[in-house]
Amino acid sequence: MSLRTLKAVLLKIGFWLLVAVLMVYAIFPFYYAVVTSLKPSSELFEVSYWVDSVDLSNYAAVLSQPTFVAAIRNSVIVALSVVAIALLLGLTAAWALGRVRFRGRTTVMMLVLGVSMFPQVAVLSGLFEVIRTLDLYNSPGGLILSYTIFTLPFTVWILTTFMRQLPDELEEAAIVDGASPWVTLTKVFMPLLWPAMATTGLLAFIAAWNEFLFALTFTLTDSQRTVPVAIALISGGSQYELPWGPIMAASVIVTVPLVVLVVIFQRRIVSGLTAGAVKG
Amino acid sequence: MASLTLEKINKRFGATRVIEEVSLDIKDGEFVVFVGPSGCGKSTLLRLIAGLESITHGDLMIDGQRVNDLTPPERGIGMVFQSYALYPHMSVYDNIAFGLKLAKSEKQTVDERVRRTAKILQLDGLLDRLPKALSGGQRQRVAIGRAMAREPKILLFDEPLSNLDAALRVQTRNEIAHLHERLGSTMIYVTHDQVEAMTLADRIVVLNDGYVEQTGSPRELYEQPASRFVAGFIGSPKMNFLDVDARAEGDAGCRIQVPGIGERVLPRRLAGDSDDAPLTLGVRPEHLTPTTAAGEAGFRIVNVEYLGSEAYLYLETSNSDTLVCRSEAPSPFARGERVTLDFAPQRAHLFDHDGRALPPADVEQMSTQATIS
Numbered sequence: 208m209s210l211r212t213l214k215a216v217l218l219k220i221g222f223w224l225l226v227a228v229l230m231v232y233a234i235f236p237f238y239y240a241v242v243t244s245l246k247p248s249s250e251l252f253e254v255s256y257w258v259d260s261v262d263l264s265n266y267a268a269v270l271s272q273p274t275f276v277a278a279i280r281n282s283v284i285v286a287l288s289v290v291a292i293a294l295l296l297g298l299t300a301a302w303a304l305g306r307v308r309f310r311g312r313t314t315v316m317m318l319v320l321g322v323s324m325f326p327q328v329a330v331l332s333g334l335f336e337v338i339r340t341l342d343l344y345n346s347p348g349g350l351i352l353s354y355t356i357f358t359l360p361f362t363v364w365i366l367t368t369f370m371r372q373l374p375d376e377l378e379e380a381a382i383v384d385g386a387s388p389w390v391t392l393t394k395v396f397m398p399l400l401w402p403a404m405a406t407t408g409l410l411a412f413i414a415a416w417n418e419f420l421f422a423l424t425f426t427l428t429d430s431q432r433t434v435p436v437a438i439a440l441i442s443g444g445s446q447y448e449l450p451w452g453p454i455m456a457a458s459v460i461v462t463v464p465l466v467v468l469v470v471i472f473q474r475r476i477v478s479g480l481t482a483g484a485v486k487g
Numbered sequence: 488m489a490s491l492t493l494e495k496i497n498k499r500f501g502a503t504r505v506i507e508e509v510s511l512d513i514k515d516g517e518f519v520v521f522v523g524p525s526g527c528g529k530s531t532l533l534r535l536i537a538g539l540e541s542i543t544h545g546d547l548m549i550d551g552q553r554v555n556d557l558t559p560p561e562r563g564i565g566m567v568f569q570s571y572a573l574y575p576h577m578s579v580y581d582n583i584a585f586g587l588k589l590a591k592s593e594k595q596t597v598d599e600r601v602r603r604t605a606k607i608l609q610l611d612g613l614l615d616r617l618p619k620a621l622s623g624g625q626r627q628r629v630a631i632g633r634a635m636a637r638e639p640k641i642l643l644f645d646e647p648l649s650n651l652d653a654a655l656r657v658q659t660r661n662e663i664a665h666l667h668e669r670l671g672s673t674m675i676y677v678t679h680d681q682v683e684a685m686t687l688a689d690r691i692v693v694l695n696d697g698y699v700e701q702t703g704s705p706r707e708l709y710e711q712p713a714s715r716f717v718a719g720f721i722g723s724p725k726m727n728f729l730d731v732d733a734r735a736e737g738d739a740g741c742r743i744q745v746p747g748i749g750e751r752v753l754p755r756r757l758a759g760d761s762d763d764a765p766l767t768l769g770v771r772p773e774h775l776t777p778t779t780a781a782g783e784a785g786f787r788i789v790n791v792e793y794l795g796s797e798a799y800l801y802l803e804t805s806n807s808d809t810l811v812c813r814s815e816a817p818s819p820f821a822r823g824e825r826v827t828l829d830f831a832p833q834r835a836h837l838f839d840h841d842g843r844a845l846p847p848a849d850v851e852q853m854s855t856q857a858t859i860s
């Protein structure tokens with residue numbers, strides 16, 4: 208008996224050890240950012256892994272900068288618009304690709320997937336021209352447009368997969384009840400697609416919220432910047448000082464909304480990510 | 488309340504012909520059952536009537552008006568689906584009310600109709616529940632309620648009982664029959680179960696491979712099947728089929744030689760040129776009378792099936808086919824014994840090599856005389 212219990216105990220310890228390593232690996236950078244942001248700049252280069260005294264001066268410094276507050280506002284506008292547009296277009300496209308039989312459906316699906324394989328840099332200059340032509344340079348519109356291009360493929364793909372799993376008879380029941388395609392989509396299918404929509408919406412939000420390259424390229428003035436760029440451009444008192452404290456405080460501030468969103472939608476995301484895998 | 492006319496309806500999916508030249512008249516208030524083996528096109532025909540599939544050729548008329556191009560609600564139909572297809576996120580109330588709300592009925596009318604429908608189907612206490620909190624039979628009733636609520640002219644059912652267990656199936660079958668009597672609306676019902684068809688229908692339409700094999704009341708189909716297919720499909724256990732040789736016997740019909748039973752004269756008329764043609768004799772198990780055989784005559788009993796009110800004997804023929812015959816229960820016969828069989832000639836059917844039933848002799852006789860004079 209003892210040998211077997213020993214083995215079980217060891218296995219359990221090993222398992223939790225692995226979990227601990229994983230947790231530290233994933234969370235430590237963020238934890239260190241939090242710790243750093245809570246230290247006054249005088250203590251910045253004393254390495255410590257614990258907060259002795261909470262000092263909010265970095266946060267005050269960041270939030271008192273009008274450009275940073277504007278950047279947060281811009282980010283919120285851009286990310287929410289991207290989510291809304293991506294979900295609307297994604298849902299309607301998924302309806303067509305998932306429930307309407309037409310010639311070339313598979314080709315369209317492949318094209319959609321293919322588009323998402325281009326690296327950002329490859330389309331940067333072309334997109335720049337498009338944005339200039341549409342007169343969207345240095346405005347949130349330009350960012351919304353370019354982020355939507357990159358979030359739509361996976362939104363369409365995931366929503367189509369889910370849409371296909373909804374039984375045909377449900378749609379037919381709605382047709383017999385006199386529902387138009389739009390009513391069927393919004394009143395019957397959308398409530399059933401909530402998990403998938405929460406998942407894709409959140410992924411689109413995170414992508415738009417964290418994007419850096421386009422945000423840097425397509426905006427010019429401080430008032431139009433989004434958060435990632437604004438953080439990168441936070442400068443210290445002199446050329447020789449990197450203001451780590453305010454940068455960390457800013458990073459924590461912009462990460463918190465993501466964490467909150469994930470916690471809110473956590474259960475839906477889990478069911479969304481697995482619902483496709485198992486029948487029933 | 489409506490009559491329905493199908494005129495040479497055809498349906499093709501690409502090159503596959505699924506429904507061929509189906510013509511049918513359904514009267515106001517009639518209960519019609521489409522029955523046939525799996526894949527014969529029952530569901531497709533129902534969906535053509537519903538407007539869920541487009542008709543390739545032919546006309547569909549409701550109350551004399553061509554409806555080929557109308558949507559399901561414009562046609563005034565309600566449909567109950569095999570999987571129920573209730574809206575999972577809506578309460579029973581909302582499921583029933585959905586169609587009414589879309590039809591822009593007034594709130595008060597909606598409420599009235601939903602409650603009345605729920606009352607008829609005994610769903611009063613369940614209106615706030617979600618479909619997942621209902622039993623199979625209750626879901627079934629909600630599905631019927633949803634189809635009924637808009638008071639459609641025609642109610643369509645696609646195998647509505649196939650997801651229920653045996654006991655509930657009988658109960659729900661009775662409820663549907665009762666509902667038809669109460670609502671008096673035209674109903675079309677699809678099933679592959681001939682017992683359901685026999686018990687519910689005013690008229691049965693037997694489909695085979697996209698064709699209508701025969702239409703008629705349950706009794707007509709049972710007593711005068713037009714083809715071997717219908718004869719084998721209607722009735723349980725199945726009709727027995729035996730290959731026989733036949734000779735015309737004047738006005739009396741024809742004389743056949745049945746292996747193991749003997750010679751009989753059947754009141755069926757052979758077509759003129761089919762003397763000595765190989766025919767198939769069909770006799771239902773309940774029309775075969777077994778008697779204990781002497782010695783090695785007759786057939787050996789390979790199995791006795793005891794059903795309480797009756798028993799079925801399974802008999803082995805000389806060419807190792809199986810015949811089934813009914814006997815009273817408890818059966819006086821036992822496995823391994825031998826019996827001889829007899830049957831009343833007017834109860835037997837004859838089918839030619841195309842499977843068509845031969846007509847009764849006297850009818851033919853009259854028509855022959857008519858052609859002579």
Ligand SMILES: Nc1ncnc2c1ncn2[C@@H]1O[C@H](COP(=O)(O)OP(=O)(O)OP(=O)(O)O)[C@@H](O)[C@H]1O
Pocket residue numbers: 500503505523524525526527528529530531532679
């Ligand atoms: N959308 C479709 N495309 C191509 N063929 C189809 C389509 N729908 C049905 N069929 C074919 O039409 C034939 C009839 O199908 P249908 O569903 O009407 O059969 P059924 O009589 O209802 O059978 P069951 O008792 O199994 O439900 C089948 O052979 C089927 O394969």
Ligand SMILES: [Mg+2]
Pocket residue numbers: 529530531
């Ligand atoms: Mg079917």
